[in-house]
Every structure is written in C-alpha cells, then in structure tokens.
Amino acid sequence: MGLVPTLAVNPGCATEGAFLLQHTGELMGFLEGFVEGFVKEYSRSKGGLERLLAQAGMTVAGRKGDALKVELPCPTEGKRPIFISPAGECVAFATFSDAIFDSRKVPDVAMAFALAANEDSPFSKWHISLEGDEAAFWLAYATLGAGLTARMVREVCDKMVEMAAQFDVRMRQERLA
Numbered sequence: 001m002g003l004v005p006t007l008a009v010n011p012g013c014a015t016e017g018a019f020l021l022q023h024t025g026e027l028m029g030f031l032e033g034f035v036e037g038f039v040k041e042y043s044r045s046k047g048g049l050e051r052l053l054a055q056a057g058m059t060v061a062g063r064k065g066d067a068l069k070v071e072l073p074c075p076t077e078g079k080r081p082i083f084i085s086p087a088g089e090c091v092a093f094a095t096f097s098d099a100i101f102d103s104r105k106v107p108d109v110a111m112a113f114a115l116a117a118n119e120d121s122p123f124s125k126w127h128i129s130l131e132g133d134e135a136a137f138w139l140a141y142a143t144l145g146a147g148l149t150a151r152m153v154r155e156v157c158d159k160m161v162e163m164a165a166q167f168d169v170r171m172r173q174e175r176l177a
Contacts, residue, residue, distance in 0.1 A: 048145075049086055055150035058157070067094075072157055076165045082157045091145045093124070095160045097137040099171040103130045109174050110137065110167075117163060124160050126167070139163055 050060060053070060062069040067085035074080035076098075083094045101107060106128070114126035114137060124139040139160050143152075 049084065049091065052148065052150050052153050053084070056154040056157075058154070067092075070157065072161050074161050074165050076168050080161050080164060082160055084153070084157075086145060087142065089144060089146070090142045091148055092140065092142045093156055093160060094138055094140045095164050096139075097164055097167050097171070099137060099168060099176060101135045101176070103133050103135040106135045107174070107176050110171060110176065113167060113170050117167070121159070121163065123156055124163055126163075137167060 049068060053060060053068065058070045058072070060068045061071045061081070064083060065085070067083040070082050070084065071079040072082060080095060085092045085094075099110065101110065114128075118125045124141040127138050127140055129136045129138060141156055141160065143156075
C-alpha cells in the first residue's frame with residue numbers, strides 16, 4: 001500500500017522518540033495488514049458492489065467484462081450509462097461523452113473545457129482515448145472500496161452524469177457534436 005509513516009518526536013523526551021522509532025515499522029505493518037485484509041474481504045464479498053448500487057437506488061442494467069453498467073437519467077441523453085468496476089482494492093467509475101472527434105483535429109474548445117473541468121472537480125477527471133482516427137472523451141474516477149457507501153456511490157455517479165451532460169451541451173453549442 002505504500003503507507004509512509006511520519007514521526008513527531010518531542011526533543012525533550014529521547015526515550016519516547018527511540019521507542020516510536022523502534023516500533024513504527026511494526027505498527028505500520030500491522031495497520032497495512034489490517035487495511036489490506038479489510039479491503040480484500042470487501043472486494044471478495046459476493047454481490048457487495050451490487051448491494052451498494054441497490055442501496056443507492058440504482059439497478060444493474062448490464063455488464064461489460066467485470067464492470068457493472070447502470071443507467072441514470074441524463075438531461076441531454078435520456079439515460080447515460082455509468083460503468084462501475086471492482087479493480088483490486090479500488091472501485092472504478094467511468095462514463096463517456098457522446099462527442100467523438102477526428103483524432104488529428106481535437107478542437108481546442110473541447111480540450112480547454114475538459115482541462116477546466118478537471119481543475120474544478122474533486123471527483124471525476126476527463127481523459128481522451130484514441131482509437132484509429134477517433135478521439136473519445138471519457139470521465140473516470142477511482143476510490144478505495146473499503147468504506148464506500150451507497151451515498152458516496154450515488155454522489156459520484158450523479159456528478160459524472162452532470163459533468164458529461166455539460167461537456168456534451170458545450171460541444172453542441174460549439175457545433176462540434
């Protein structure tokens with residue numbers, strides 16, 4: 001997991017500092033083992049992600065590989081698919097814009113909008129996939145599965161729908177999509 005221990009030592013108490021230095025590795029090893037065990041147990045629990053989605057008021061509309069597909073109401077598309085996938089210790093979320101561009105001529109306005117949105121969003125970030133002559137914009141977000149709640153899942157998905165709709169509306173306004 002790569003946890004980096006930090007140590008604050010009171011200079012007036014050398015024995016406390018020596019004790020902490022001696023046992024920090026053991027403590028960090030214990031904590032890492034505890035967290036990893038909890039996360040692995042969460043990801044192994046059959047239907048854990050499906051239960052979270054149901055608690056969030058979402059229904060699985062399909063599957064694509066390991067990803068579960070949910071469809072949420074979208075002001076521009078009727079329904080927008082969100083793909084949610086367990087990825088080891090994490091859960092990954094993704095959705096796509098409907099705007100597809102020529103990969104050799106991705107409009108500056110699309111790049112500027114995506115970069116500005118990335119700056120403003122605490123959750124999802126825009127990415128570009130290039131396949132052949134096409135460039136597709138998509139949103140992605142990943143978080144630890146341990147401690148993930150139905151409310152958090154719903155908030156992430158709703159924000160992704162909102163962000164994708166804003167991007168698509170802007171591209172239509174610019175007559176690019």
